[in-house]
Amino acid sequence: MSDPVLIIPCSGIGKPFGSISREATYCVVEDLKKEETDTLCLSLLVMGDGDAIRSVKSHRCIAVDGCPNECSKKNLELLDAKLVANYRVVDILRDYRHLKPRAITFLDEDGRKLARILAEKITSKIDELNNRGTVS
Amino acid sequence: MSTPPKIGVVSCSGECCVEGTISRIATRFVLEKLRSDNTVTICLPLFSIGEKGERLFAKSSPTIAVDGCDKRCAKNAIEQYSGKTACSIVVSELLKKWSIENTGPRRELSKDGLEAATKVAEKIVAAMDDIFTRGR
Numbered sequence: 001m002s003d004p005v006l007i008i009p010c011s012g013i014g015k016p017f018g019s020i021s022r023e024a025t026y027c028v029v030e031d032l033k034k035e036e037t038d039t040l041c042l043s044l045l046v047m048g049d050g051d052a053i054r055s056v057k058s059h060r061c062i063a064v065d066g067c068p069n070e071c072s073k074k075n076l077e078l079l080d081a082k083l084v085a086n087y088r089v090v091d092i093l094r095d096y097r098h099l100k101p102r103a104i105t106f107l108d109e110d111g112r113k114l115a116r117i118l119a120e121k122i123t124s125k126i127d128e129l130n131n132r133g134t135v136s
Numbered sequence: 137m138s139t140p141p142k143i144g145v146v147s148c149s150g151e152c153c154v155e156g157t158i159s160r161i162a163t164r165f166v167l168e169k170l171r172s173d174n175t176v177t178i179c180l181p182l183f184s185i186g187e188k189g190e191r192l193f194a195k196s197s198p199t200i201a202v203d204g205c206d207k208r209c210a211k212n213a214i215e216q217y218s219g220k221t222a223c224s225i226v227v228s229e230l231l232k233k234w235s236i237e238n239t240g241p242r243r244e245l246s247k248d249g250l251e252a253a254t255k256v257a258e259k260i261v262a263a264m265d266d267i268f269t270r271g272r
Binding site (some may be wrong): 011014023026043050071078104125131 | 179207
């Protein structure tokens, strides 16, 4: 992996949105774009870990936030990271109102569906970034 | 009727490793099942983007940091932005002490991983009871 895109989910644990952002991230980095992506703990960045900060400054990053607080995006901006895109679960939910995720600790079926939809959007963006023609 | 006293339980985000997943799930078990009336969880990155409510709560109420690894991001974040934690739990140290090795992948815990999360949740509850007993 020469130049992985770093997918940084928010850390939300109070609502299903944070769990969906994490599952979408794992879906991208472990299933859909294993060879082209990686992830980092947002809390490491928040606490100023040198290696983590160097990584987000030198690699393209995609922030995946659960709620409008946009902790991932804002923390990446504060660190002057190479932020190339950002997504919010609440925006995806607006487009798929029939899906009603409720479970937080272990995602329910609707939560998993939303995570998959979000993961596919992120994947399209990575293809676009890597000049493969698919535009999200 | 008086409001039940609250303790802030702050889990690290720990998306990178299975210990982070255990810390999040253990925190959710406390919030959902074991001490729902007395627990408030806080998203760790909200501290750093200056969320006043989170910082103020952690300043005025006792907090327990639940970290996946010995970098102790949750403990350090609370102490940097709000004040000393009442208790600090590090999952990797507990797993070593309990000789639990097969916790499963970070995305979905194995049966042993879920048992470990349950034991960590019990540690958090014991710490909460101790805080209530001694006042802070």
